[in-house]
Amino acid sequence: MGGKLIVFEGVEGCGKTSQMQLCSEWLESLGVSVVVTREPGGTELGVHLRRLLLEKSSAQGEPVAEVTELLLYAADRSQHVEQELKPNLAAGKYILCDRYTDSTIAYQGYGRGLNMSLINQLNNIATGSLESDLTIWLDVDVEVGLARKLSDKVGLDRIEQEAIAFHRRVQKGYAELAASYPSRIVRVDGSLSKEAVQELIQEILRVHLHLAR
Numbered sequence: 001m002g003g004k005l006i007v008f009e010g011v012e013g014c015g016k017t018s019q020m021q022l023c024s025e026w027l028e029s030l031g032v033s034v035v036v037t038r039e040p041g042g043t044e045l046g047v048h049l050r051r052l053l054l055e056k057s058s059a060q061g062e063p064v065a066e067v068t069e070l071l072l073y074a075a076d077r078s079q080h081v082e083q084e085l086k087p088n089l090a091a092g093k094y095i096l097c098d099r100y101t102d103s104t105i106a107y108q109g110y111g112r113g114l115n116m117s118l119i120n121q122l123n124n125i126a127t128g129s130l131e132s133d134l135t136i137w138l139d140v141d142v143e144v145g146l147a148r149k150l151s152d153k154v155g156l157d158r159i160e161q162e163a164i165a166f167h168r169r170v171q172k173g174y175a176e177l178a179a180s181y182p183s184r185i186v187r188v189d190g191s192l193s194k195e196a197v198q199e200l201i202q203e204i205l206r207v208h209l210h211l212a213r
């Protein structure tokens, strides 16, 4: 069986982590060898980059410039593709990846308004043009997702603290991406119960990845 790259995307609190966990257990029950990973932070170097990107401010309280942020996500991705994604795909594993290139388009492109052709170029360089086999977009209202995160009482990170208008632009980005790439990106209603969302995801994976019933 060839490896597959399955990416989970969406705004904060859309349920990616919960669904990836359930999905991993289900795939393993089918005898599929699964790797669960994420961006940023899927490699040793990436763990450091994730801390730099998401902590509320740098040690000196210096704001992270927007292009610096973009380059750090690209650096994290490049390392992740080389160290984690390519070897596991070559070994025939199913990779469940929390965020990938569409996050950069949605957050840095739609959210921050950075130049889209620069973002596409960096995504291509960082991935060597490796695309997901399937991307599950968990679609929830921005307010619902942020309320879920607030109720976790772990505090909001640097990006979660952005104004609601920022998160709405990100959401619009996902909607436009899903409309532009209908065979790669599948929308799932993330406002349903965890169990209902998981059922939908399993059905989508069965159909798209030709898994046994």
Ligand code: Z5A
Residues within 6 Å of the ligand: 010, 011, 012, 013, 014, 015, 016, 017, 018, 019, 039, 040, 054, 073, 098, 099, 100, 101, 103, 104, 105, 107, 108, 148, 149, 152, 157, 158, 159, 160, 190, 191, 192, 193, 194, 195, 197
């Ligand atoms: N970022 C970027 O800007 N550019 C890039 O290129 C990349 C990333 C790659 C880190 O992402 C940040 O990096 C992110 C974008 C930026 N912005 N921020 N902040 P992250 O994925 O690590 O962080 P996150 O988006 O905040 O995800 P999360 O905290 O891991 O949330 P989640 O995975 O989507 O949801 P969850 O942990 O499964 O669930 C959150 C809560 O909701 C929890 O209490 C659950 O029990 C609850 N939940 C989940 N599903 C449900 C349902 N269906 N009903 C009710 N409650 C639910």
